[in-house]
Amino acid sequence: MSTVVVYVTAASREDALAIARTVVGERLAACANVSPAIDSIYWWQGELTEDAEASLILKTMEERLPALIARLKAVHPYACPAIVCWRIDDGNPDYLDWIAGETARPAS
Numbered sequence: 001m002s003t004v005v006v007y008v009t010a011a012s013r014e015d016a017l018a019i020a021r022t023v024v025g026e027r028l029a030a031c032a033n034v035s036p037a038i039d040s041i042y043w044w045q046g047e048l049t050e051d052a053e054a055s056l057i058l059k060t061m062e063e064r065l066p067a068l069i070a071r072l073k074a075v076h077p078y079a080c081p082a083i084v085c086w087r088i089d090d091g092n093p094d095y096l097d098w099i100a101g102e103t104a105r106p107a108s
Contacts (some may be wrong), residue, residue: 002062016054029058031100
């Protein structure tokens, strides 16, 4: 059972907070961190684009990823949201156990 960090960008702090409340509320992620201001430079539809965005970091378990990614895509306003995942190889065992416990509970 692997713990995973999921990185997502959003158009604004408000969008990131709404997404975070949804997926943490549904226990698809144990925790969300929202960074309200990032500058993003990327190619979109053949044009170099620069936007102010917010970033969202979620912590979850690998077995929750399919449901989390599907839900993120469903609630995200972008046509092609940035959703990337990294496995956590090591860390505070108590914190990693907490993530596992929180994502195993049913949504209230």
